[in-house]
Amino acid sequence: MRRRRTPALLAAALLTVALAGCSDDGARWRDDGPSAPAASAPAGGPRPSASPVPAGSAPAEPFAVGVRELKLTRDGDRALPVTIWYPATGSPGGDPRRGRPAARGRFPVVVFSHGLTARPADYAALLGRWAAAGFVVAAPTFPGTSRGAARYDVLDVLNQPADVSFVLTRVLALDGRAGDPLRGRLATDRVAATGHSAGGVTTVGLFTVERDDRLDAGIVLAGSALGVGTAFAGTDAPQLFVHGERDEVVSYSAGRAAYEAVPWPKAMLSLPDGDHGRALLRGDDRSFAVVADTTVEFLRWSLYGDAAAKRRLPADAARGGLATLDDQL
Structure with missing residues (x-):
């Protein structure tokens, strides 16, 4: 089992960050730039585009959706x-x-x-x-950064990559x-990691300090x-970045700097009028459909x-003129 990393690196970075007002997800931190020098891209730019998994087809029709809860504890107290x-x-x-039987087939994870200060349910749409x-x-x-956390601590973010690997x-x-x-329903060799803010x-x-080699x-x-x-380390793992250019919590330039450092096939969906979370959290926002459809297609390609x-x-990405796509996939 992976050990928790000391928060020294994150603490040093956060000491240079001023608190900001609430965003749509309730975040109270601000990131105006990268915390470490950006790594140089390989000579000639990103590596040639290639499908990360054998050619296949994603399901053509939508499914009903079931939901369940899994209670896990890491290291006995987390x-x-x-x-x-x-x-x-x-x-x-x-x-x-809740309680719906899983559809037939094997599905990527x-x-x-x-x-x-958010919770998974905030992103249900x-x-x-x-x-x-x-x-x-x-x-x-x-346990340390969710809404209602008993011991809220922004520095606990550094422990979260290991949490995700455990989960x-x-x-x-x-x-x-x-x-x-879900027995027999998971494509255990096709996995992606995603996250907001x-x-x-x-x-x-x-994909960097806590590289999980299972991620595609x-x-x-x-x-x-x-x-x-x-x-960024390990085998090629295509990346999609989504960022509002008017993000008031994590600056667009900070997200762009991380994107530019990715040495693998990559794309960045930029929302000129986008803030920190409205297009992700509110299904009635005009940009939500653009973000949802673009992320779905990316997952269909990268995992199926x-x-x-x-x-x-x-x-x-171009539908409605609400976003632009830097496509280096």
Whole structure:
């Protein structure tokens, strides 16, 4: 089991950061730039584009969505309850329902990390869209940074990459657990890490200081490399960054700096009028559909090997003139 890292690196970075007002996810920190020098990209730019998994096809029709809770504890005292959204039997549409049987098939796994003072349920609109598209989404509630945390501590963000790896191990094990509703339903060799704000920092950390070699792709939503650096390591893992250019909590330049340091196939969806979270948290926001559809297509390509999904990405990103896409996939 991975040991918790000391918070010294993150503390040093955060000492240079001023507190900011609340964003849509309740975050109270501000990141105006990278916490460490950006790593140089390989000569000639990112490596040639290649599908990270064998060519295949993602499900063509949406699923109904089921939801369940998994109670986990790491190191004996670090509670990590996990909310899981999954493709389920029944008619698609409507709210996720508890107790629904899982749909037939094997579905890639996506782990999601919430932002400061948030909880997984705050992102239900987006995570439910991913599950309906054919992904099992597992989102832990972090003990030190979630809303209502007994011992809230922003420095605990540095412990979260190891938390996510622990959660991933336990969730993937459900595929072989007798009697579990997800037994035989998980594509355990196709996994992505995603996260918003401080959860985006957590996600970057899973590809840098706490590289988890099981991860095939990543999505960073309004995040940066604050405290975890940009020493991306391991095998190629395509990355999608999503960031509002008017983000009042994590500056667009900070997110862009982390994106530029990625040495693998990558893309960045930029929202000129986007703030820190409205397009991610509110299904009625005009930009929400653009973010949801673009992230779904990225996951379809990176985890299912669906080349048609990759070809649809630019059109999804450009719909309505609400965003631009820097596409280096």
